[in-house]
Amino acid sequence: MQAVTVFRHFLIVCLISISVNIYAQDSTVIANRFTQLKSLKDDTAKVNALMREGRNNNKYYFNKDGENPFFQEAIIIAQKIHYPKALAEAYNDIGTAKRNKSEYILALDLHTRAYKNAEESKDLKTISFSLNNMGVDYRRLDDLENAFNCHLKALQVAEKIHDTRNICVATNSIGNIQLTAGKYKEAIKHFEEALALETKSGNKLGMAINLGNIGYGYQYLGQLDKAIDFYKRSLAVNIELENPTGMSICYTALGSAYQEKKDYNTAMKYLSQSLAVNHKVDDKIHTAENYLEIGKLLTEQRKFESAREYIKQALDLGEQYHFKSVLEDAFKVLADNYKASGNYQASLDNLNKSLLYKDSLVNEKSTTAFAQMQAIYEVDRKDNQIKILQHEQEVSQLRMKRNLAWIISLGGFLVMLIILGFFYLRHRNSQAKRLALQLELKALRSQMNPHFIFNSLSSIHRYIWSNNQEQASDYLTKFSKLMRMILENSQHTFVQLNNELDSLELYLDLEALRCNHKFEYSIRLSNNIHPEDILVPPLIIQPYVENAIWHGLVHLDGQGQLEIDISLEGKLLYCKVRDNGIGRKRAMEIKAQKARTHHSMGMTVTESRVDLIKKTNNVKETNVKIIDLYDSSGEAAGTEVIIVLPVEFVF
Incomplete structure (x- = not known):
């Protein structure tokens, strides 16, 4: 190491x-x-x-x-x-x-x-x-x-x-x-890549460095022969470059490798050569470390006195040049030498000296680190002073540009006013258009009331002529109650869903009486609906119910079924009116046979109302969908109408 x-x-x-x-x-x-x-x-x-x-x-x-x-x-x-x-x-x-x-x-x-x-x-x-x-x-x-x-x-x-x-x-x-x-194989791979690049570029100093590094990798892997080969190749390049520092390091590395091989004579030869070259190197720390390596080698050979002579020479250089790290290592090596020779007291004394220098180095590092942090602070302070001067210059330039900025700002303000005016006018036109749609919707809603009253009075007339007076009186009582509810609801754009369903149920009772209970009906609400909290346009479902009864169920042979399902999905209300009547195709054929050209006003007005609700609320999902139903044999089995409306809540 x-x-x-x-x-x-x-x-x-x-x-x-x-x-x-x-x-x-x-x-x-x-x-x-x-x-x-x-x-x-x-x-x-x-x-x-x-x-x-x-x-x-x-x-x-x-x-x-x-x-x-x-x-x-x-x-x-x-x-x-x-x-x-x-x-x-x-x-x-x-x-x-x-x-x-x-x-x-x-x-x-x-x-x-x-x-x-x-x-x-x-x-x-x-x-x-x-x-x-x-x-x-x-x-x-x-x-x-x-x-x-x-x-x-x-x-x-x-x-x-x-x-x-x-x-x-x-x-x-x-x-x-x-x-x-400790990742020696990966290290060798990178050194080889660097060596190839240095060889290609002709940088012999880089070649020498990487050859030596590869040698260290193989030495750590225990492949000493390979390590020695690369050390020698590095040494040859350093000799060619006449680089005494590189030569010294290679000789020391070779000495270390041969020492591991227990070839002490060859190890001493290379360490001595390193020592001879070190006299040409200005940095005396290399000489001191060289003495220590020889001391370690001789100690391993149990030549304790000879080893101490080299170790003491390293100590002399350390004290002369104040190499504290060398002194720490030298006293540690000397302690090991005395311990191996059996002089435990001398070993302990030298170990304590090594620890003193180790503590001194730690303190010195702390002091140096503190001094460096102070230096960083001074660099930051100088940089900030320069930035302050630059800031003052920038402020001066900004003052010169201020008038231009004011002009640009004023121009931008005028442009913004023009844009805002444009959007204001467009918004006002949009509001006017929305108001016109609402007035048109109100007019259509007002048409529904006389239409429904006319149809109901016609039903009463037919009922009186076809039934006794007592039943007609009962029918008329229910009808008057229905009329009162319709007149009350007609004053509002939206009514609570429970009120609308009450009037619808009363209407269905009247129609069932008039048709001699030819059909049965049911009204179902999904669990997430609270009808008193939801608002719907009045008489929006009734026309489709009326159409299902008079064009589908009254012509049916057998008992009719009318199902009304209401569900809530997000902010959309789904109203499904389903009957098991004769279907639209058969109803049109019957109508044609009777030579009737009258088109249902209730359906027409309601379709227009739904379209206006869609435009007013800008909800594209709003629509009415009519589906023809068929049984397994392909015969008409009724009709289903799905009305999708945007939800309005009481709160």
Whole structure:
């Protein structure tokens, strides 16, 4: 695992060396150049020039442990002129500098800002680059899930535009995440994909990195011979590149692999070669870690005194360069050495020292995290100050445009008045049309009363001539009661359903008497109907009942049946009038034989009323449907009339 960590440090160094062109300049020259650029007009050319100088002098400000003023000024101008692509590039460069100082929280915040601005600029290459940077930050913070998601998104974006560089970085990073998560086969697959791309593009440094990573994957799988083969191939490329850091890491990896194989002589040979190369590497942490690896190897061989000499050299470097992590590991390795040799007190003393450095590192991380959060706050505060200045400029511009806005608003108001006037006139015409329909409906309703009275008086006349006076008197009493109900109902556009049914039932009693009970009738209501709460137009069912009796049932041989079913479905009332009479076809034949040309006025008026109700209420389901009924042999078996009306309620 220590070798993996070393290799990852090497990857970061290599990526920086690829992306940044560094050269030393005198501080006075740099300051003069900054002053010269700052005096230029605020535009994209100025921002781009600031970015170039910032990258050229990034190493200078990195060593001074200060902010790069070129990048800071570029951010201010880019925000002012709304240049999101440059903002993304600046935040990416500053974030990478912070990450190289192990300020991972601050780096993640800056790279997140870069990603948001890259999305706004819609530059896919910058979007992919920013996502890769965020992924590396998350990996440094041990947040592997978010790291994986960022690199996966970066890979998907890069593949759209065939951006080989970002495809390689994302693929390699996903492999490293899977390696850390213990998914070694998946890691090897991604490293092989990255290796193929690096080989195709001729990037030998990328080839060396991925060859080494594949070796780590096979070593974790226990396939040591394969791991050694890939380490040697990586070493060969690093030797060709004359890269001492890469050579050192490969020698250390080979030593670790041979140590697992218990080939201690070969392991010591490669670790010694790594130590020799480390003298050419500026970062002394590699030398310290190399001493520790040799110490572990000698301890495993039970050469305790020789091992302690190497471990103490690692301790000396750790104290000299303040490598607290090296000191923590070195005291832990020394404790293991003393324990293996049987000196338990010395082992306990060194273990306690290791724990002290571990606690110190935890405290140091907490302090660093707090400092980074403060730095994020300062960045936000500066951004807000810039936004406030931009807001003031925008307010000034809005004041200049206010008069134009007033004119546009006034014009819009006039247009709105015209539109409202149009709709008002249309609504008024609609209301007038509705009123005309209601007046026409009222006129038709008023025609029903004399029609029904005429038919009833005719019935009384026929009844008196065909029956005795006592029965005629009883009939006339019921008729007068029916007339009173009809006259009362005729004063209203709608009447309660129970009143309408009472008058209908009285009418049916009179007709049954007049026809010598030639038919029986029934009126049924569905369970969800409360007749006192429902309103219906008066005399809307009676004409169809009358038609069923006098054109269907009176000509029937045998007992007639008249069924009236009323049901409620939603906001529609269904009234079904069903008889078992002779049917419409036979009734028309009888009518023709009697040479009668009179058409039923009640039916005609009622059909017109239903049509007007449909138009007035704008309910398309309102209608009257007449169905001829037949028995199993195809003979006429009566008629069914279905009247559908919109529901009106009392409350």
